[in-house]
Amino acid sequence: MAVLETVIGLEVHVELGTRTKIFCSCATEFGAPPNSHVCPVCLGSPGALPVLNEQALALGVRAALALNCRVPAESKFDRKNYFYPDSPKAYQISQYDEPIGQHGFVEIVVGGEKKRIGVTRVHLEEDAGKLNHSPYGDVSLVDLNRVGIPLIEIVSEPDIRSAEEARLYLEEIRSIMQYCLVSECRMEEGSLRCDANISLRPMGQREFGTKTEIKNMNSFRNVQRGLEYEQERQAAMLARGESVAQQTLRWDEATGATLLMRSKEDAHDYRYFPDPDLPRILLSAAYIEARRGEIPELPARKRERFEREYGLPAYDAGVLTASRELAEYFDQTAQRVRDPKSASNWIMGELLANLKAAALLIDEIQVTPLALADLIGLIEDGTISAKIAKTLLKDMLDTGKDAKTLIAEQGLVQISDEGELRAVAERVLAANRKSVDDYRAGKEKALGSLVGQMMKETKGKANPQIVNRVLLELISGRE
Template identity: 50%
Template sequence: MARQYETVIGLEVHVELATKTKIFCSCSTEFGGAPNTHTCPVCTGMPGSLPVLNRQVVDYALAIGLAANCEITRYCKFDRKNYFYPDNPQNYQISQLYLPIARNGYVEIQVGDTKKKVRIHEMHMEEDAGKLIHDEWDDTSLVDYNRSGVPLVEIVSEPDMRSPEEVIAYLEKLRLLIQYLGASDCKLQEGSMRADVNLSVREVGKEGFGTRTEMKNLNSFKAIARAIEGERERQIELLEAGKEVVQETRRWDDNKEASHAMRSKEDAKDYRYFPEPDLPPVFIDDAWIESVRERQPEFREEKIKRYQEEFGIPQYDAEILTETKQMADLFEKTTKLCGKPKKVSNWLMVETLRLLKDHGESPEDIRFSPEHLSKLILLAEDGAINNSVAKKVFRKMFEEDIDPEIYVEEQGLRMVRDDGALTQVLEQVIAENPQAVADYKGGKKKAIGSLVGQTMKAMKGKADPSAVSRKLEEMLK
């Protein structure tokens, strides 16, 4: 009988924090910029330069720790992690090993109908390294230190996950918590959220863990899922062939859908950690923790419940609206302006999501403002424009964030209210379409659709189709 294997997965998630300046200096953390322009003696490791801790980094780390049900370390310290690599200008990284800011937390995930808690071993603050750019044409490697010193938190889970689905659910839960806190934008494609996957396999029923490998270079949820499946298969093939899995760090190549060994896996002793001599310990008292706790936002689960109770939004819609902070904020701000939550929900759930999909974009890319969406909804509700025109205006607003009121006036899209003008057009349409009129009078009720279409065309869409239909029926009697 073939042996059955179970996958055991733990994650190390690095999150770049949304501070304006770096963790130990006043250089900008803005993404992009010409190489090595967001740098100074501190973040490029110049001799004699001294770090100064950015308090906002601690605030964000505390907020994430509390949201992830962690115990906060009241007396936490920084340590030096020594390693030699071109993107690490000091030849050490300031991190936390012995007394990290938060420990022993958890987040609850749901896959299908099953809920489970994924435990968090610890979370620590540290500085990011620079970035190596490999030029294969010139066969050279260049280094950009703009990212060096950008503040990170590293969230280390326990090996509690058993499938790619659980891993993605855990990452999505973490990302949402952190985005709602405003602590990071968590954009995987820009590297502000990165996950390293520690994975091993063992025979089903066995207690001990197998030999684990760590996989890096994972910058999308799809890549993470593929990497997990690929590494699981690789390790099972080795075991089935009677070979051993080697503990090592591997790099995932998503184009080839395969991984290759980078280096043997280091342990803490390899980094020769010792207390950071240039930074004092951080004392976190009850008042500091409470001030952060009081500023915690309403999270997704609370919003879903409130949207149903306060606005009468169905649960499915509430779940979609709260999937990203951007969409939830847009819904709430627009609703506050126009007072029509169900209409706002409809425009976001249908037209907005459709256009985002057509453009290959995500809610983070939405350009139109709550003010403009509110104006469009009120124009349609007041009968100033019909539904067809509203969709055309919305498409323009989606692409360019135009003011719908100004656009409707400039383009002459406001509905014709003159009953006499409508009657005149209807008389002309009836006269020009004798066959459709005869069909309608002969019992073919659908024939009126052709007449309505002709009328809307003659009025350039500036009429209410239902009003046109009613008026036609009156005149044809």
């Protein structure tokens, strides 16, 4: 049996962060009581007509450009016809053959190597409603709040070769969309959704194998798990000499398996045709350039710059660029400290740990990048020890006060005066003869206990380097 190659393409839906729906002025707020954000337009009441939300168009174009797509001067909306209670007009307004974004790509880093995943198209469309299958009996309840929420669908080329790459691609999309302020991309709220097409073929073969489509993978982890499962399922079938059937499958998180939703024979004919209620979308060059101007430095470029400009390891650059806010926070901190790596260490280590513990986001805290840079500066110039700094950072997060104020309030300035520390050291050595003897007997650990005593005596303010040196000098001098 030949070695198999996995071929994956993703269809990613991203809800655009507009205040109102794409074709009416109902609110897009998540979690409202069922059917409270609806009107004749999104309910598809007889006679109601759609009017395009300019903001949705602007965000869609911005997103397409951020994904390196060509945005044509003309595009149009089409109707995708199907009967289902989640679709009150029995058609979805979408874009069929003239989408707003065409021929783009996304760059991911796989095992330290850069890889381009082609983006076939980005199109604008409206979301459908939600069906809740009632626990109280044989009924389904229709909630149409979500109908008409603006979406873009991002269709990738079949360039993805593993479940891991799929996850990385999806994470990169999320990151780009968040950087551009196109969407919050919360998978748990459904504002980022992902369907995947996956097939296997013998390595080196050009033709694609028969694909299956997997739906309902509602977290980054599930995307990877679902695809890994399906890859193994297909590989096992092929190994048994069976052929893969073209099917739509549903990922079931509970059982960790894909289940059949429908087979190819049940495929819809959506009877797409241009929506006569909406004029063609005409975009001037100036309009497109204005949207391009709204795109900030994107994560891939930022990662490169952080590595180049601040000399960060790839890992640090990756973590720090995961969100735009975090990257900006680091950027501003790093510019104000002598060693950017120390800024990286403090942010990735202490700061993120504190945020996680307090369930806060980086843009919700009281410590500004300037304040953090000042704190790091105080360590760098020996004013305080790293240990004190950790305590201080907690206090800063709690109180919003800056490091200098807290140091003054708490009298925490580091003791670096050698004479003062020598006096303390002599007291400590006199009171801990046994440790001194142990150290001389070759128990290196005993020194640590002596340092600890020094810190205790100085309430942690002693400069650790000087403490070490002074202790060693005094011990060896006492022989």
